[in-house]
Amino acid sequence: MRLTLKIWRQAQDNPKGTFERYDVDDVSPDMSFLEMLDILNERLMHEGKEPIAFDHDCREGICGMCSLMINGQAHGPDRGVATCQLHMRRFKDGETIVIEPWRAKAFPVIKDLVVDRSAFDRIIQAGGYVSVSTGGVPEGNTIPVPKPAAEQAMDAAACIGCGACVAACPNASAMLFVAAKVSHLATLPQGQVEKDQRVLRMVEAMDQEGFGNCTNHYECMAACPKQIHVKFITLMNREYLKASIKQP
Amino acid sequence: MRLDAKIPAGPLPQKWEAHRSHLQLVSPTNKRRYRIIVVGTGLAGASAAASLGELGYQVESVCFQDSARRAHSIAAQGGINAAKNYRNDGDSVERLFYDTIKGGDFRSREANVYRLAQISNAIIDQCVAQGVPFAREYSGYLANRSFGGAQVSRTFYARGQTGQQLLLGAYQALMRQVDAKTVTLHPRTEMLDLVVIDGHAKGIVVRDLVTGRVSPFAADAVVLASGGYSTVYYLSTNAKGCNVTATFRAYKRGALFANPCYTQIHPTCIPPSGQHQSKLTLMSESLRNDGRVWVPKQPGDRRLPPQVPPAERDYFLERKYPSYGNLAPRDIASRSAKQVCDEGYGVGPGGQGVYLDFAEAIARLGEPVINERYGNLFQMYEQITGENPYLTPMRIYPAPHYAMGGLWVDYHLMSNLPGLYAIGEANFSDHGANRLGASALMQGLADGYFILPYTIGDYLSTVTPSSVRTEHPAFTDATQEVTQRTQRLISIRGQRSPDAFHRELGTLMWDQCGMTRSEHGLKQALARISQLRAEFWKDLKVVGAAQQLNQALEQAGRVADFLEFAELVCLDALHRQESCGGHFRVEHQTPDGEAKRDDSNFAYVAAWQYQGDGQPPTLHKEPLVFEQVQLAQRSYK
Numbered sequence: 001m002r003l004t005l006k007i008w009r010q011a012q013d014n015p016k017g018t019f020e021r022y023d024v025d026d027v028s029p030d031m032s033f034l035e036m037l038d039i040l041n042e043r044l045m046h047e048g049k050e051p052i053a054f055d056h057d058c059r060e061g062i063c064g065m066c067s068l069m070i071n072g073q074a075h076g077p078d079r080g081v082a083t084c085q086l087h088m089r090r091f092k093d094g095e096t097i098v099i100e101p102w103r104a105k106a107f108p109v110i111k112d113l114v115v116d117r118s119a120f121d122r123i124i125q126a127g128g129y130v131s132v133s134t135g136g137v138p139e140g141n142t143i144p145v146p147k148p149a150a151e152q153a154m155d156a157a158a159c160i161g162c163g164a165c166v167a168a169c170p171n172a173s174a175m176l177f178v179a180a181k182v183s184h185l186a187t188l189p190q191g192q193v194e195k196d197q198r199v200l201r202m203v204e205a206m207d208q209e210g211f212g213n214c215t216n217h218y219e220c221m222a223a224c225p226k227q228i229h230v231k232f233i234t235l236m237n238r239e240y241l242k243a244s245i246k247q248p
Numbered sequence: 249m250r251l252d253a254k255i256p257a258g259p260l261p262q263k264w265e266a267h268r269s270h271l272q273l274v275s276p277t278n279k280r281r282y283r284i285i286v287v288g289t290g291l292a293g294a295s296a297a298a299s300l301g302e303l304g305y306q307v308e309s310v311c312f313q314d315s316a317r318r319a320h321s322i323a324a325q326g327g328i329n330a331a332k333n334y335r336n337d338g339d340s341v342e343r344l345f346y347d348t349i350k351g352g353d354f355r356s357r358e359a360n361v362y363r364l365a366q367i368s369n370a371i372i373d374q375c376v377a378q379g380v381p382f383a384r385e386y387s388g389y390l391a392n393r394s395f396g397g398a399q400v401s402r403t404f405y406a407r408g409q410t411g412q413q414l415l416l417g418a419y420q421a422l423m424r425q426v427d428a429k430t431v432t433l434h435p436r437t438e439m440l441d442l443v444v445i446d447g448h449a450k451g452i453v454v455r456d457l458v459t460g461r462v463s464p465f466a467a468d469a470v471v472l473a474s475g476g477y478s479t480v481y482y483l484s485t486n487a488k489g490c491n492v493t494a495t496f497r498a499y500k501r502g503a504l505f506a507n508p509c510y511t512q513i514h515p516t517c518i519p520p521s522g523q524h525q526s527k528l529t530l531m532s533e534s535l536r537n538d539g540r541v542w543v544p545k546q547p548g549d550r551r552l553p554p555q556v557p558p559a560e561r562d563y564f565l566e567r568k569y570p571s572y573g574n575l576a577p578r579d580i581a582s583r584s585a586k587q588v589c590d591e592g593y594g595v596g597p598g599g600q601g602v603y604l605d606f607a608e609a610i611a612r613l614g615e616p617v618i619n620e621r622y623g624n625l626f627q628m629y630e631q632i633t634g635e636n637p638y639l640t641p642m643r644i645y646p647a648p649h650y651a652m653g654g655l656w657v658d659y660h661l662m663s664n665l666p667g668l669y670a671i672g673e674a675n676f677s678d679h680g681a682n683r684l685g686a687s688a689l690m691q692g693l694a695d696g697y698f699i700l701p702y703t704i705g706d707y708l709s710t711v712t713p714s715s716v717r718t719e720h721p722a723f724t725d726a727t728q729e730v731t732q733r734t735q736r737l738i739s740i741r742g743q744r745s746p747d748a749f750h751r752e753l754g755t756l757m758w759d760q761c762g763m764t765r766s767e768h769g770l771k772q773a774l775a776r777i778s779q780l781r782a783e784f785w786k787d788l789k790v791v792g793a794a795q796q797l798n799q800a801l802e803q804a805g806r807v808a809d810f811l812e813f814a815e816l817v818c819l820d821a822l823h824r825q826e827s828c829g830g831h832f833r834v835e836h837q838t839p840d841g842e843a844k845r846d847d848s849n850f851a852y853v854a855a856w857q858y859q860g861d862g863q864p865p866t867l868h869k870e871p872l873v874f875e876q877v878q879l880a881q882r883s884y885k
Binding site for chain 1 (some may be wrong): 302317374381489490525529627697799800
C-alpha cells in the first residue's frame, strides 16, 4: 500500500506546531498502525531527520499509553480498540491519513504527538480508591458481591486511562474517565463507605484541571477503546447529586 | 564470596511466621526519617511503594511510563493463584508450594516458594478489600478457573484483564499515598545507575525523559521492581519499553545476577506476520482450558482446519501428556509446538504455528459462555490477524514472555549489596527454571505487599537515616558518567538505528539461546554479540538532542545494556550443562525428548559477579538444599 501521511509536528517548548506531509510506500496490510510509524521513523532517522515522537508501550491495547487522533477520530476508525491494535488493512491504498495528538487544555502537548496526561493521576489521587491499607482485611469471601454488580463494576473498571474520551469530546470533558472510576467503586460493597466524599472530591479535582463539561454528545463512548458506557456518567451524576444534598 | 540466603531455621511451614516475629522494627516516629526509592510501578513496585508509604516511610516512586498505571503488569491476562481451596478440590498451601517448585523444575528455593504459597491467600483478601472486580459466581462468592501445571482450580481472575485490575488496585493504593504525601511520583523518569557507598546502596541516578536532565537521588534503601528482560529477544510479549537497564546497572555496581539463562517462552502467542513485526501478542494460557491444540497429521497439509477430519489431526499435547493434556506447563507446551513445527507439521505462513481450536468447547458450552470467558481475547485475536476464532481455530506459536532469572536476593529479598532490594520479576527467587501460569502476579504482590515491608525495616533499623547527600562524590561521579554515556550515544553519528541493532541481537538470541540451546550455537552467539557490540559503538545513529524528549536515545541506552547483558545470558546457558525448565540444552535430553536435569552437578543457583568490561564474570554458587521435597524427574504424562 502507498499512503500519504499528514502528521502534526511540534518542537518541544514551542507552543506552535504544523502538519508535515510524508509519503510512505510498501505498507503491508498486516502491519499495525504503530509499526507503520516505526518504519517511517526508521526512514527519517536514516535521512538524518528527527523521528516523530509518539507514546506507546504494551502495543496490545491495555496500557493506555498510545494516543493518536487519526483522521479526526481518537484511536482511529475502528470501534473498541486502541491505536496500537489498529491495523493497516483498515485503510485503502492511496489514502491520506491525518495524525494529530490529543487536543485538550488539560493535556498540554510535550512534543509532536506526545501529551501530558498527569491530570488523570491527580484526579485518582483525589479519592479514586478504597482507603484500605495493606493487611487487616477480612477473608475474601466474607464480602460477597452479587454477580451483576461485579460485572457492572468490571465494565467500568476496564478503563485504561488513555484520554480518548477527552480528545473526542468537543468540550474536552473528562466525565467518562471520572465516571468510570466513581462507578466501579460505587457499585461494589467495598466502595460504599467513602462514596459521597469520593465523588465530590474527584469531580472537584476534575474541574480544577481545566476539563470541560459534559453536554451529552456521547463522542467519548464512541471513541473509548474499552467501550465504557455513558450510563456511568448518569450514575456519577446521581451519586454526585445525592452526595451534594447530604453535604452539611 | 559466600552466598548466604539467610533462610531461617525450623520446619518449612513455620519459617516465615517465626522469622517475621524476630525482624527488627523501625518505630513509627522514626519511619518518616527514612527515604526509600522504588524503581518501577508494576505489581511489585506499586504494591511496595504504597505499603511502605502507609507505614510512614518517605517513598520516591520512579517509572519510565507517563503514569504509574501503565507498567507492564497491566497486560497480564489470565489470573492469580491462591491456595484458598474454595472449590473443595483438594488444594492446600502444601500443594501450591509443591506445584510451583515442581513447575520450576526443582531449581528454586524451597523456603521462598513455601512462603509465597502461604501468602497467596492474603493477597486475594487484600485485593478484594481494595475493590478489585474479581469474577464471581451467582452466589456472590469468588470464582476460580484452572491453569497450566496444576490439577486444581485455584486461579482467581477478572475476565481476561486480571493483571490490569490488580495493578489498578495497587496503583490506586499508591495514589492514595501520593495524596497523603508519603509517596512522591517521578513518571517519565528512567534509572540509569545505582550509587553504592561503602558497599551499601545509597541512591540512583536518573534521566528525566522529558527534559533530558540527569540527576542524583539519595536514599536509605533502593528497591528495584523494574521487571524482566524478555525484550533481549527483541520480539516478545513484553511492552516495547521493558528493559534490563536498572538491574544490569546494579549488576555493574556489584549486585549479583542470578540464573540469567532461565527465560520463559510462552506457548500461546500470535505468530509474527512479517518483517515489520514490532512485538508479539500473548493469548492467555487460560485459553488452554477450553481450546485444544493440534496440527494436521500430514506435513504441509493446506486444507482449511474444519476440513481436516478428527482422525487426521494430531492433538500432540493430549497424546504426549495424557494426564495434563493441553494444560501441560509452559516450557513443555512450547517445546512440543516447536518440535512439531520443526518437523514440518506447522500451519500458517512459514509453518510457524499450531492450531488452538475452540470448536468443541463452543459446541459443548455455547458461544455466550465462551464469550464471557474469553471475549476480549477473541476480539484481540481477530483485530490482529483478521480471522474470527469463533469460526476458525486460532494459530499460535511460542514467544518470549517472562524472565525467571534476575538479581540474586536472599530470603529478605535483599541483594548481596546491603540496602539494595529486588522484587517481582526483577529478582530470581521463586520460579526456578520455569514459572507456572498465574504465579507472576502472585509473586509480585507477595513481595510488594507482604514481604518487603517487613524485611526492609530489619535493614533500615541498622542504618542512620539520611546519612548521605547527593553532594557525596559517588553521586557526582555517577551523574557525570551517565551524562557522558548519554552524550556518547548521540555523538557516534553512524548509520544504523538503535532498533536495527536491537532486532539483530534479538534474532540471534532467539535462534541460539531461545527454546533450545547447544554448546555450538551458544559459542557462535557469544562471538557475534561482541562483534555486534563493537559495531554498535561505531555505527549507531541517534538523531536529536539529549536535553529533551528523545525516544531513540532512550532505546539506544537500553540496547547498549542488552548488548552486554545478552553475553551474560549466553554464558550462563553455556555453563549450565543440563536441561531444566525453560533452559533446554539439546545435549541433555531423555530418550523421549524431555529435559534431563543433572541434580548432582547443577542443583544450585548460578549468581554472576561483574569483574569489569571485557573480563569474564565470576560464578558464585548457592546450593539448593531441599528439606521437604524429593527431587524427581518432572512428569506430566
